[in-house]
Amino acid sequence: MAAVVEVSGLRKQYGRTVAVADVSFEVEAGEIFGLLGPNGSGKTTTVECLQGLRRADAGRLRVLRLDPASEAMKLRRLVGSQLQDSALPDRLRVGEALELFATISPGGPPWRQLLQEWGLADQRDTAFANLSGGQRQRLFVALALVSNPRLVVLDEMTTGLDPAARRVAWDLVSAVRDRGATVVLVTHFMDEAQRLCDRLAVLSRGSVLAKGTAAELIAAHQSETVVRFTAPPDVDLSYLSALADVRHIERDGDQTTVRGGGPLLARVAHALVERGIEPADLAAHTPTLEDAYLSLTGDPNPDGTS
Amino acid sequence: MRALRAMTWVELKLFVREPLTVLFVLVLPLVMLYVLNGVFGSQPDPSVWEGLPPIDFYTSAYVALAAATAGVLALPVHLAGYREQGVLRRFRASAVRPATLVGAHMAVTVLIATVGAVLLTIMSVAVYDAALPQDWGGVIAGFLLTAVAFAALGALLGFLLPTARAAQGLGVLLFFLFLMLGGAGPPTEVLPDALARTSELVPVTHAAELLRGPWTGTGWDETALLFIVTLLAVSVALTAWQLRRDGRT
Numbered sequence: 424m425a426a427v428v429e430v431s432g433l434r435k436q437y438g439r440t441v442a443v444a445d446v447s448f449e450v451e452a453g454e455i456f457g458l459l460g461p462n463g464s465g466k467t468t469t470v471e472c473l474q475g476l477r478r479a480d481a482g483r484l485r486v487l488r489l490d491p492a493s494e495a496m497k498l499r500r501l502v503g504s505q506l507q508d509s510a511l512p513d514r515l516r517v518g519e520a521l522e523l524f525a526t527i528s529p530g531g532p533p534w535r536q537l538l539q540e541w542g543l544a545d546q547r548d549t550a551f552a553n554l555s556g557g558q559r560q561r562l563f564v565a566l567a568l569v570s571n572p573r574l575v576v577l578d579e580m581t582t583g584l585d586p587a588a589r590r591v592a593w594d595l596v597s598a599v600r601d602r603g604a605t606v607v608l609v610t611h612f613m614d615e616a617q618r619l620c621d622r623l624a625v626l627s628r629g630s631v632l633a634k635g636t637a638a639e640l641i642a643a644h645q646s647e648t649v650v651r652f653t654a655p656p657d658v659d660l661s662y663l664s665a666l667a668d669v670r671h672i673e674r675d676g677d678q679t680t681v682r683g684g685g686p687l688l689a690r691v692a693h694a695l696v697e698r699g700i701e702p703a704d705l706a707a708h709t710p711t712l713e714d715a716y717l718s719l720t721g722d723p724n725p726d727g728t729s
Numbered sequence: 730m731r732a733l734r735a736m737t738w739v740e741l742k743l744f745v746r747e748p749l750t751v752l753f754v755l756v757l758p759l760v761m762l763y764v765l766n767g768v769f770g771s772q773p774d775p776s777v778w779e780g781l782p783p784i785d786f787y788t789s790a791y792v793a794l795a796a797a798t799a800g801v802l803a804l805p806v807h808l809a810g811y812r813e814q815g816v817l818r819r820f821r822a823s824a825v826r827p828a829t830l831v832g833a834h835m836a837v838t839v840l841i842a843t844v845g846a847v848l849l850t851i852m853s854v855a856v857y858d859a860a861l862p863q864d865w866g867g868v869i870a871g872f873l874l875t876a877v878a879f880a881a882l883g884a885l886l887g888f889l890l891p892t893a894r895a896a897q898g899l900g901v902l903l904f905f906l907f908l909m910l911g912g913a914g915p916p917t918e919v920l921p922d923a924l925a926r927t928s929e930l931v932p933v934t935h936a937a938e939l940l941r942g943p944w945t946g947t948g949w950d951e952t953a954l955l956f957i958v959t960l961l962a963v964s965v966a967l968t969a970w971q972l973r974r975d976g977r978t
């Protein structure tokens with residue numbers, strides 16, 4: 424079966440700003456594929472080109488076997504999307520919006536069901552202008568699903584949602600995939616990407632830095648494990664540096680941090696217990712996608728809000 | 730077709746929810762007509778208003794003005810706002826052609842203009858004893874042509890102007906220009922020469938002339954017809970060209 428999305432050598436410039444320099448990736452049917460990267464790295468431009476909302480300057484694009492440039496209308500009927508910068512008429516009510524889009528792109532679940540699923544039942548008669556940021560976001564995702572699309576593009580879906588609402592949204596995205604749709608998820612939240620995405624591509628300055636599963640990215644770009652525990656400052660711990668794969672030990676008062684590779688926690692625990700030290704808070708911090716992302720992009724502030 | 734119908738229905742509801750626009754388009758012309766009738770009375774004066782009783786002259790002028798106001802005051806603000814806020818993108822992503830959106834807006838505009846025109850006619854005829862049209866078919870055809878032409882002009886402005894604010898500014902400016910120089914205000918015969926010549930360039934002048942012919946039974950004014958048809962053709966062509974350009978970004 425052909426990939427749902429094939430992108431190779433995508434390039435897009437706005438005037439003299441190169442938004443996307445060289446992006447290639449493939450999305451297989453039924454997966455949740457993440458596009459991760461700091462602000463301005465070209466994520467939105469990439470997904471807009473995929474939907475035929477922008478015309479690529481160069482590169483080969485195939486989405487559901489269609490060419491987004493020449494078959495945009497046909498394609499847009501098959502793709503559900505939540506756009507990053509979009510709006511509805513101020514005075515349009517939630518129920519009316521869902522009904523309108525359900526009429527324009529029929530084929531999906533009854534719109535009243537989406538109203539329920541996305542927690543908008545109480546806002547049915549609320550005008551778009553009076554919705555909170557989170558409610559707008561949920562409405563847009565609900566609108567993306569109204570046609571029962573084969574491909575769903577979600578651009579910063581959970582930006583503006585509170586933590587509880589984010590978790591609900593994650594479950595619903597998983598449910599969308601379980602119903603058979605393929606999902607392209609644009610995000611700058613590491614936990615969201617790690618939790619939801621089967622595979623992802625990390626973008627920076629319009630280019631792909633790395634691709635793979637979260638586990639692959641972590642293994643390839645952040646292999647260091649960190650073990651922490653408390654021990655009285657006067658206890659001698661120098662023997663820990665002789666353990667296999669230990670690279671660095673740092674003591675700050677009674678706080679000790681050991682960095683290294685391999686089964687670090689087991690080795691440190693064994694060495695400590697052998698010498699009669701049994702710290703109650705001994706714990707390992709296993710590397711996360713965020714660690715891998717930081718070492719890839721060198722950007723400590725993925726929101727770009729600094 | 731289904732999309733166009735659904736969009737038109739929604740846009741109509743949205744229009745009605747804006748009290749200020751409704752007031753401007755539907756109520757203001759009625760008030761103006763009331764005031765003017767008080768000022769000019771009902772005696773024809775051979776030196777002005779083409780020798781017609783003032784109410785007969787002004788009824789066609791205000792019916793034309795209702796069509797023009799609906800086109801240039803409300804429609805450009807809505808479309809420019811849609812583009813500015815990303816509503817257009819939202820619809821485009823759901824495979825709604827911009828032409829469908831424009832079509833829905835134009836349909837609503839023509840409908841509102843028609844309501845305004847009917848209200849004005851009823852008031853003129855029932856309250857001020859204006860004459861009914863001699864040629865109903867001609868008046869209706871002329872009015873629909875006028876309303877569509879001004880709606881097309883409004884759509885063009887909506888796509889050319891960058892923001893809703895700019896559209897609002899230009900809309901109000903055009904409204905007053907149409908009102909003062911389009912025959913709905915002082916009769917052209919009393920205007921200074923320069924202004925009278927300018928009024929020849931104002932579309933409402935020609936739209937009113939177009940309606941006045943069949944209304945009073947003197948037949949079509951060909952210059953007026955040509956002017957309004959040209960307005961329609963140029964507006965549609967430029968809007969289509971602008972939409973094409975937008976689609977290629």
Ligand SMILES: Nc1ncnc2c1ncn2[C@@H]1O[C@H](COP(=O)(O)OP(=O)(O)O)[C@@H](O)[C@H]1O
Nearest residue numbers: 437440441442461462463464465466467468469
């Ligand atoms: N319409 C536009 N006109 C000009 N520059 C743009 C436009 N949209 C985005 N850009 C620029 O292109 C780059 C990539 O933007 P974008 O694709 O929105 O990135 P992201 O979604 O990753 O934040 C940024 O430098 C941005 O300023």
Ligand SMILES: [Mg+2]
Nearest residue numbers: 466467468507
């Ligand atoms: Mg973006």
